[in-house]
Amino acid sequence: MEQPLFERMDTVFLRVRDFEQAFAWYHHTLGLPVIWRTDMIAALRAGDKTPITLVKQDAVAEPHPLFNLYTSNIQQTYERMQERGIAVGPLRDYGTVQTFDFTDAEGNVLNVCHFE
Numbered sequence: 001m002e003q004p005l006f007e008r009m010d011t012v013f014l015r016v017r018d019f020e021q022a023f024a025w026y027h028h029t030l031g032l033p034v035i036w037r038t039d040m041i042a043a044l045r046a047g048d049k050t051p052i053t054l055v056k057q058d059a060v061a062e063p064h065p066l067f068n069l070y071t072s073n074i075q076q077t078y079e080r081m082q083e084r085g086i087a088v089g090p091l092r093d094y095g096t097v098q099t100f101d102f103t104d105a106e107g108n109v110l111n112v113c114h115f116e
Helices: 019-029 074-083
Strands: 008-016 034-037 041-044 052-056 067-070 097-103 109-115
Touching: 008 019, 019 041, 019 052, 074 097, 074 109
Parallel strands: 008 052, 067 109
Antiparallel strands: 008 067, 034 041, 041 052, 097 109
8 A cells, every 4th residue: 555645734824914913813812832933934833733834925925835744755755746747846955844835736836845
């Protein structure tokens, strides 16, 4: 039996116009704990599984993924998706995280990531 492409959904992205106001609302008003944060992006714990990641709207290019999926072997997943005829974007390596985008049958941009 073939191994699944992904182990889990990693995060759901929310693009926000006013990053500080949105961060304060999700963190202080809803009480979501901060996993990590920069001046343009913040991941907040929303239960035991999938975090919510706030992204400053003008800090990212269009289109931006709605969510990303985690894989333990990004190179293998990248190749398997190509073999299935899925158009994948370039494989990017940011040092601590590797990622690539793809689109679903409706044209929604999605993302695959790997990190240790």
